């Protein structure tokens with residue numbers, strides 16, 4: 001592996017914000033419509049959480065190149081067996097295979113922690129992300145049409161899923 005995952009700290013949230021804000025402003029890969037505050041990030045990025053984890057993705061030379069985390073899929077208790085995974089690379093580091101590698105590593109961690117299903121929500125035009133999940137053998141289990149709007153465009157979201165067998 002050319003990358004490693006380092007536990008994300010509260011002091012990394014400005015870096016996370018910078019990346020989210022870039023994709024918010026320029027793409028439909030994230031459904032925020034305006035820049036996110038660090039306070040809002042704290043409400044959904046797990047830090048010092050017992051069950052869910054967040055990481056900074058670092059290259060082999062130690063530069064930060066993105067972040068990833070797995071978090072609660074839905075609030076009801078019966079969803080305890082599932083997680084939602086999220087991966088964002090800094091725009092300077094996309095298309096180099098780092099996303100694929102980060103997904104492999106975080107999947108191992110999720111598996112080791114006993115979860116049974118990994119879910120990823122992907123905008124239907126996010127070809128890089130679709131390719132990454134399909135290559136990692138995630139199955140497209142739902143395609144919800146016109147559930148969001150951004151840049152005056154109706155957006156479809158797709159649910160990708162991997163059921164972990166032990």
Ligand SMILES: CC(C)(COP(=O)(O)OP(=O)(O)OC[C@H]1O[C@@H](n2cnc3c(N)ncnc32)[C@H](O)[C@@H]1OP(=O)(O)O)[C@@H](O)C(=O)NCCC(=O)NCCS
Pocket residue numbers: 023029087088089090093094095096097098099100101120121122123126127128129131132135
């Ligand atoms: C999605 C993302 C994590 C993928 O990571 P990445 O390192 O750029 O992707 P990889 O280089 O590992 O490529 C995975 C595969 O997708 C392909 N791919 C990458 N970008 C692509 C694009 N824009 N269109 C089509 N295919 C693409 C690669 O060629 C590769 O396929 P291959 O192995 O057959 O060559 C990264 O591009 C990213 O952070 N994008 C912006 C944020 C985002 O969309 N996050 C996911 C939200 S669901």
